[in-house]
Each structure stands twice: as structure tokens, then as C-alpha cells.
Amino acid sequence: MKEVRIVFQPGEISVPVAAGTTIMEAMNRSGLGEDFPCGGRGKCGKCRVKVREGREDFTAIDEDHLTAQELAEGVRLACATKINRDMMIEIQSPKKLQHHILIDSAERPFHIHPHLVKVFAEIAQPSLSEHKSDWQRLQESLAGLGCSVHDLQAPLSVLRRLPDTLRESANRVTTVVYGSQVLGVEQGDTTGTLLGMAFDIGTTTIVGYLLDLNSGKELEVVSTLNPQAQYGGDVISRITFAGKEEKGLETLHQAVTGAMNKLIGEAVDKAGVNRNQLYGISVAANTTMHHLFLGITPRTIGMSPYVSAINQGLVVAPGELGLEINKAGRVFVLPNIAGFVGADTTAVLLAAELEKRDHVTLILDIGTNGEIVLGSKDRMVACSAAAGPAFEGAQITSGMRGADGAIDHISFDDGLSYTVIGNGRPIGICGSALLDGVAGFVELGMINKRGKFLEPEKLTHPGALKLKDRLIKYEETWAFQLVEAGQTRHGRPILITQNDIRELQLAKGAIAAGVRILQEAMGIVCDDIKEVLLAGAFGNYLNPHSACVIGLIPRELESRIKTIGNAAGNGAKIALLSAQEFSRAKDLAGGVSFVELGSYPGFNTIFAQNTYFKLD
Amino acid sequence: MKEVRIVFQPGEISVPVAAGTTIMEAMNRSGLGEDFPCGGRGKCGKCRVKVREGREDFTAIDEDHLTAQELAEGVRLACATKINRDMMIEIQSPKKLQHHILIDSAERPFHIHPHLVKVFAEIAQPSLSEHKSDWQRLQESLAGLGCSVHDLQAPLSVLRRLPDTLRESANRVTTVVYGSQVLGVEQGDTTGTLLGMAFDIGTTTIVGYLLDLNSGKELEVVSTLNPQAQYGGDVISRITFAGKEEKGLETLHQAVTGAMNKLIGEAVDKAGVNRNQLYGISVAANTTMHHLFLGITPRTIGMSPYVSAINQGLVVAPGELGLEINKAGRVFVLPNIAGFVGADTTAVLLAAELEKRDHVTLILDIGTNGEIVLGSKDRMVACSAAAGPAFEGAQITSGMRGADGAIDHISFDDGLSYTVIGNGRPIGICGSALLDGVAGFVELGMINKRGKFLEPEKLTHPGALKLKDRLIKYEETWAFQLVEAGQTRHGRPILITQNDIRELQLAKGAIAAGVRILQEAMGIVCDDIKEVLLAGAFGNYLNPHSACVIGLIPRELESRIKTIGNAAGNGAKIALLSAQEFSRAKDLAGGVSFVELGSYPGFNTIFAQNTYFKLD
The missing domain is CATH 3.30.420.480 (Domain of unknown function (DUF4445))
Structure with missing residues (x-):
């Protein structure tokens, strides 16, 4: 097999590969590739690289995603391009993206109740008159300290080390006990470290x-x-x-x-x-x-x-x-609830203590899949809504994750303004900004209820008229130019296209349909929901007003929305610190009724209705 | 490191080794060596080989164990001889010894109660309306068959195979259940095979x-x-x-x-x-x-x-x-009882059901260590007596294990006669023959109570007089020539020497002292012992009369001796077939009081007294 060499710039990272390897594979192997949203299937067009030396003809997949000018400049998709000769490649975003990850939390009080207990004991010396085995003397010492477990067991690995551990530590040892199992015996007193x-x-x-x-x-x-x-x-x-x-x-x-x-x-x-x-x-x-x-x-x-x-x-x-x-x-x-409602949702429920609440609460954890739980101490129902990748910026024309260079919020209040993660010039928009943008289009009457851009000459709202020039023709429909090419980091304009709005409609329609169907399953109306809790990164970054304007969350509930930080992480912490809470999580997961949206009667109609916008 | 070659005959097995390797090590590595009674410490002199090519000077260890003629013929001890140049070696007993191993058994009735249960079930298909996990459907099917265990668990390895196993078997599977653990899930119905x-x-x-x-x-x-x-x-x-x-x-x-x-x-x-x-x-x-x-x-x-x-x-x-x-x-x-009374004794007790017996029973399992248990349903005491290797034929001049070529029984009744394992010419004597020989010497008045051979001229018993010529001088004391050189397989005579009698005295003294001390511990006399059970290979091969004559077992008990076959093996079988019996073995081992002979008051005196013989 022929070996060729690929050099990545900046950094001059040189990697030998077999001829025929894709650039994506070479990036993965050299630790440079971490962000291929579609997994290398040629669907998202996000893995752009510039071939500086060793360029060959572009592929049909390149042609689908890149402009004629880009192709001429040597831009290619890493997933579609094979390395057949020595190459030098320029990576467009060579630094691994510094993601914003939610770490603040609103923890609830609970009691620490460790899964594993450490017990320090001085084990009796063996004697001719007692002839008790090492293990028996250890057990008796533990029993003397009140740690008396019937038929205490130990794995072979622990028993194999026991004779040496006892003698090397002068019989002063710390035993790690988990239920009826001795999982470890350590020299000296290590009880302070757990x-x-x-x-x-x-x-x-x-x-x-x-x-x-x-x-x-x-x-x-x-x-x-x-x-x-x-x-x-x-x-x-x-x-x-x-x-x-x-x-x-x-x-x-x-x-x-x-x-x-x-x-x-x-x-x-x-x-x-x-x-x-x-x-x-x-x-x-x-x-x-x-x-x-x-x-x-x-x-x-x-x-x-x-x-x-x-x-x-x-x-x-x-x-x-x-x-x-x-x-x-x-x-x-932690236990899962059902096929698409996982242990992360169980953790959210554990943190939020939904099963102890008197009033009906809606919990939303929105991502590629939105997990939705509705209920109170009396009953809990959950579903998973396949929102697709729009909220995470994937399959959006200028979309990207909530990382450095992403526009994360847009405001139309006082003329157009936006904020960029990490400041500096923007690279693209993430999901929360897409929400704000489309919410603005709704409020300014720039799109109709089906989400279609109005012709610029039909705009009437004063705020919309000011933005009229930003509507440009793109792929034979209209698009909104949020940032012009000269203002971005890569020299390409940042757009919200007609297609992006469609993607968002599918995403928000799925979530809204899920909320609607859970209400039906519970037999309640919107007003019965006394609180809406938003969990997870996207839920904490989105603007609740925008979410309500586009109909992701029912408008009536806007004043009842609270964010609860990384509730899944909090649930994991609680489960780690308390064996009782971990055990409670098992019951919790079993107590949630799962509603499979795909097989729910009338789902398609409910979903289609919820892709529409409500105009004022 | 220099590499040299050693060739073993017969068979021409050729092995490369580093210079300096001992012949024993080379034999072990080539699978030829299995029988080094002293473990290669130069103590037993049993690992004789003949060096045909590449001979060097003999060592002091060779000199201790071999005659001048043997040394001259190239006989060496495999453990003491290093291979410094290419060598050709003749192994004296090249075939792996075919040992006689006790396999017959006197089994007691008990109920089979398997540790692991196999359950065949057709698992429900997954459905959109039920969305139950593979594991949950398996659990529910088992519960439906009456195998309902709260909080059934499975190791990760089983869970990893579960989805494929269910689908490849069309949901017809056999589950292997151990307590609350599912240890395996197999395709189809395999319940017939366990x-x-x-x-x-x-x-x-x-x-x-x-x-x-x-x-x-x-x-x-x-x-x-x-x-x-x-x-x-x-x-x-x-x-x-x-x-x-x-x-x-x-x-x-x-x-x-x-x-x-x-x-x-x-x-x-x-x-x-x-x-x-x-x-x-x-x-x-x-x-x-x-x-x-x-x-x-x-x-x-x-x-x-x-x-x-x-x-x-x-x-x-x-x-x-x-x-x-x-x-x-x-x-x-199976559980051990104490440092030198192991799980094999527990197995013997399990098979013999000592803890259910009304009358006091003595159980002897005699080997290098003799395990002795005395008791009944009321109380059980045990000890381990360090008999040494005499009963197994080690450290006995012409001694060998009970293998092909060993004299296993000697009779003095009708003139001297003996039987050889595998027939053919004898190679040596095993422990049971040593017992018979020494018992004969006692009965014929050929040794005194201290075990010393009488001078030939002092013999008086008619039977002894017939054997007078067989007493020869050996290492400045007397020895009994059982077989003369011309009648043996290797051309050396088979002797019972003064030293061999001493070794046997130490061995039988240790066992007899153990029996005596257990009686003291129980506060009983010989006549209170209603039955003597001999377990294990040696116990089943020995002649009970000889054992009583030499005082290994008290003479009063001769008529109460029974052999119980390989009771340890039977106990192991019972423990495998019945979880209840295995569980009972745990209690059994804990219910036996261990007596440490070494620290028992007056042990040395009791031991010394029991090395003597009782003459009629």
C-alpha cells in the first residue's frame, strides 16, 4: 500500500497515511478533528479545509456545498477528499473549539449518604490459640466497630492482597465496604480520602x-x-x-x-x-x-x-x-426511562424532584432530541421529540455550535444588534441566535405564518422597513443577511435563509407537538401548567421570550419559565453523593409513563400545525 | 548467554537451553519431569538420570545419594546437574508414572439442588405501545414462569450480548440464573445441558x-x-x-x-x-x-x-x-477449617455427615499431613498431624509413590510374599507396603519397642528365623532385604532400612499422638470411639491390621475400621450437585474446633510415646 504524507497548517503537523485515506480520517488520527457534525457523510458541508499543495479535482459532494470561487481557491470538504499524493492542508478553524458549557447550578438540599464506606480498624494479631484466618480477623474487627454484615464477601483480588496488606501495615488497615462486599483493604488510615x-x-x-x-x-x-x-x-x-x-x-x-x-x-x-x-x-x-x-x-x-x-x-x-x-x-x-428518554432525563427529574411537586410542571431539556416531562407528584408523562440539529446550529446555512465566534443573541429592539461568544468578529450563528432572529421576523411581520419571507416591498412594520436592504436573493428565495462578508472572520456573509427558517420550524414544531401531546395525555390545558423549567445548555442560553414568540413554548407560559442550569449534571452529582438518592432514581424512572410520539394518534397533524407561527 | 542442547532418551526429545540450566529444569520445561519428591532440593535422591554424552564431574549432592559404581556409569541427580555443554541423557523412568488413584466411592443419598438454574422462555416482542427494554421483557418473561427475583441483576458482559441474542434466536432463549444474577442468556432451549x-x-x-x-x-x-x-x-x-x-x-x-x-x-x-x-x-x-x-x-x-x-x-x-x-x-x-485442616477435610465431613452421627466417630485422612477429626453431632474436634512423607514413600530408601512398579502389600503369613502394582518386577515400595513390612517385624519380634532391628542371632520367632538371611548390614546398621538386586526392574535391591523404620515411627507417632490428643480434648477413651473411617487413597490401600499392629490406629479399634473411599472427592461432588449441601459445608467447617498440636501441653511427650511399638 502506497504511503503518502499530509501536512496540516498552521502548526506543520505532518502525518503519514495510506494513499486513499480521507482528509477527515487523517485529521481524526492526528487529533485535529473533533467537529464533524454529520459524521463524515457529506451532508453538512462543515468540514472545509483549503488544499495548498497536492490539490486534485473536486468531487460532487464538494460541488454541492461549495461555491465555484471556493472550489477554485482549493477549498474542499475533508470528508469527501481522498489523499492520493503528498498534500499540504490549511485547516479553517485549527484551534479546537472552546465550547461554552453550562456549569452553574441551582442545587437542592439533600443528605450525603455514601455508596461506599471506609472503616479504619486495627486487626487482631493471629495467634496459636485462636488460629483465625486473616479474613476472619478482619471481619471480626469490622463487626467490633459496628460494621456487622452477615456473610461479608470479597473479590479474589482483595483476598489475594490481604495477607501482605495486613503485615505491611502492622494490621492497621482501612476497609472499603460496599453493601456486603469488601472492595478494598488499604494500608493505614485513609478514611479521610473518598x-x-x-x-x-x-x-x-x-x-x-x-x-x-x-x-x-x-x-x-x-x-x-x-x-x-x-x-x-x-x-x-x-x-x-x-x-x-x-x-x-x-x-x-x-x-x-x-x-x-x-x-x-x-x-x-x-x-x-x-x-x-x-x-x-x-x-x-x-x-x-x-x-x-x-x-x-x-x-x-x-x-x-x-x-x-x-x-x-x-x-x-x-x-x-x-x-x-x-x-x-x-x-x-442512572436508569433510563425509555428508548429516547434517557438517564439524563432521570437525572433532571432527580434534581428537580418533580415527583414531589404539588403543581403541574413542564420540564424541557432541548437539544437534538428534546426530552419533555410533564407532571407532578400524582403522575408524570414523558416523551422525546426529534427536534433535529437546528438548535445546535447544524444544517443551518451559517450555523455552528455555541462556541467561540458564534453569534448567540440577536436583538431588533433598537436597530439590529447581536452578541458574539468570545467577542471578535463572528463566524456563524448558534441555535439561540436563530431563535432570536426568527422571533424578530415574526414580530416585525417579515415572514408569514407558514414561515415564508414576505417580498421586501410588502413589508409594513417600521422596524422591518429599516431591515429591508438586508433581504437578499439566495438560492432563488429570500434570505436575511445578518452580517455582511466584510465583517466576518472568514469573509463570507452570515445569513438566515428561507431554508434555515424551515429547519427551525421543524425543530420547534416537534417540541411544541410533544408538549401538546403530553397535555392531552394528562388531560390538562396550558393554564394548568404552573411552572416551566428549562434544563441543559440550550435551555439556559435561549431567550424565553423568543422561544414563546416562535411557539417553541406556549406563549401563555412565558411568565412561568425558569432555568434550572445543568440539571442532568446536578442529578448525577446527587446520585453520586447519596446512595439513597441513586436508589430513588430507580423508582423515579419506573414511575414515568412514556408516550411514543410517532405512534400517537394524529401526531402528524399536531406536528404540522405546530410548525406554523402565530402572528399578532 | 550461551545456548546448549540437551537430548532426552528414549524418544530423542531435543531441547535448547541456556548453559547452566539444571537437567531438572530442562525436564520440567519439556514436559518430562513431574515427579521430584523433594522439589529439587537435593534431599531425596530420586531424580536419577544417566548422562550418555557430555558428562562432567559429579557434585557433592550426587555423591551423597549415588554409589561409586553408579557415579562411574554416569548416573547423576537431575536436580544437581547443570547443563554446560551439549548433552544426551537417559531418563530412568521415561514414561510418566501411572498412579493408582482411588475413584470408587460410597456415596450417601442427598437431594440435587443446583446452584445455577436454567430457564427457557419465549420473550415478548418489543412494541411501540409498550417500549420495554430487552432486559425488562426478559425479566417479565422469567417472572411469568415463576422465576421472580426482586432486583435481578446481570453483568455487563451479558447485557452487551442480550440484544443480539434475543434477535438471533427469535426471542427464544435460555437464561442461566444464579441467585439474583443472570449469568448468561443462550439462544434456544439449552435447559437439557447443565x-x-x-x-x-x-x-x-x-x-x-x-x-x-x-x-x-x-x-x-x-x-x-x-x-x-x-x-x-x-x-x-x-x-x-x-x-x-x-x-x-x-x-x-x-x-x-x-x-x-x-x-x-x-x-x-x-x-x-x-x-x-x-x-x-x-x-x-x-x-x-x-x-x-x-x-x-x-x-x-x-x-x-x-x-x-x-x-x-x-x-x-x-x-x-x-x-x-x-x-x-x-x-x-469449599471452606477450610483452619491453617492445616483444609477444605478437603470439610468435604470429607460433608460426605460422612459426621455432624449427624449419634455415636463418636474417628475420621482419618492420612497423607503427608494427616487430618484427624473426632466427634459426633454433639461436638467435633480436628487436628492436623505432620506425618511427613513416609506414608507416600518419600525419604524412604527404596520408597516410591503408589505407582506402577511399587510393592503395595507384603505378607509374612506363608513365607514372605508381596504384590506389585501393575505386576512385573518391582521398582520400590510404597507406604502401605512399608506399613505391612514393619508390622511383620513387630509381630515376628524382629525389632524392639524402640524400632531397632534385633541382631540376627537374637531372633526367636520361627517365622523370623526363616527371614534371618535377609537381614544385611547397611550404613553400619541392619536392613531388611525385601527383594534382591537381580529380581528388581533397575538391578538394585529393595530394602527396608533402620532409617526407614525411624521415618515410619515419626509418621505413625504423629498421627497416633493426634488421635490421642483429640480424645483428651473430647474427654473420652478409646472404647468410646464406635467407628473409625479411613478416607483418601492411603487410607483405602493400607491394611488395617498392619496399621493397628504398628500403633498408627489404636489396636482396640481394629474391628471398627471402615474405609470410605475418596470421601473428599465425594464431598466435592455433593457440594457441586447441591447448593444446600454447599451452604451446609460452610456451617460444618465453622462447627469444628481446631486443636493445634504443636502448642498442646505435653505434645512432645505424647508424640515420643507414640513413636514406640507395642510388642505382644
């Missing part, structure tokens, strides 16, 4: 919280992009990758556990501790991330009737998952 | 019984020498090897599990089944074998106060021990 990490594994980002399990104190928060993103931006493309690629499941499993191990390393370094002091990990994740994390095929989640392999909460040894913490530790995986 | 293997791991031999766990039927019995013997013939030399040699523990652990895997292979081949159909293994072993099997250091057993690391009964996954059976299986390790 750390753990709570993880919220999202499709896009992974957040880890390093906690002191004795005090409950949060020591560090770390986060990273989910490296699975290089194999597909959404859960469906990852399910496809896991099923179709050789070792696809293993690759995705190791990608997420590898990222978790790195995060653990980062957190313990920052906190000045070491990973061997970690005895617990808790995990909240959507059902697909949950299965991939566990190394279980998510195949059945992706096809009708969309069932998961397992929903039950699990306790797993870290070694089984390749997680590098103390071997005496355990991994606590 | 096999297991009970192991009795002895210091010298390993016996395996292939059982049908559904019917209790014994399908095959297989046995092998314990390959650990190449690292030491007795438990003390193995404890030393495990502690002193690099990776010694691991080597011994893998030697025994490797042998077990081979035995499993042999048994399933014979029975026409496969190892994946085995779901259970039970293990009875003395404490040292128990620890080595589990990979736990036996170091503390070998030094005062002689405690084990663990006595408690254990259930272990086969993979943790490297045992190659179905991954859904489990290994059931």
Missing part, C-alpha cells in the same frame, strides 16, 4: 464534577467535547456508525471512556489529588450515550419500535469499563 | 468428576499428578517455592489451573460433550492447595501461628481463575 466524579455525558459535550464524597464539596469542574462527534454529530449517525463500521461500537465506547479518563486526569491534577483516590463515578446520559458508554449496541434504539437494551440502573466495576480510578470503586449508572 | 466438574486437588494428585448437574449422573472420572510436584513434593516445599521464587505463586497457581483445564478437556472428550456445557466447578483441597488454586499466598500457613488468609467458602467466576468452562458458570470453593 473522592468521586459525576459525569453528564451529552451527545456534544461531556462534563465531569470532581466531588469529595465525605463532605459533598465540589472540587473541580472539567469538560470536553464528546470525541464521538468525529464519528457523527447526532445520536442517529452514531447508532449508524456503531452498527455499520467494523469495531464501530468499540470505537465509540472507547472514545467516551477515554475522554472520561482524560477529564479525571485533568480534574485530579487541578485539585492536587490523584485518580486512585476516586472511589465512585456516576453517569447521566441520554439512552444512546448510555449504551455506548457501557459498550452495549444502541442499534435497537435507532429502529422501530425504538427500545433500549436496558434501562435499569446499574453498578459496574470501573475496570469493566476501562475507567481508571481506584479498583475498589464503583460506577453508578 | 454439566459440572467436582475437583479434589491433592498435593500429589488431582481427580476430577464430570457430572450431569440435572441428573446427578457421573459421566467421567479423570485424574492426573499435580504438576506442582515438580516444584516440591510436599506443601511446605511448595509454600517455600511460592514465597521465594520470582513468580513462584503465579507458577504454582497456573500449574494447578492448567492441569484442571486439561482434565476438563480430557473428560469432555471422553464423554463426547464440550467444555462450554460446564456451568459449575467445585473444589476440595487442603489449605495450601486451596490458596495456591486461588492464587493467594500460602506463606502465613507455613509459619507460626499457621493461619490461612481465608477459610470462608467462596464462589468465583471461572474467568478470574483462568478456568475454561462456560462464562456463565461459577466455581464453588
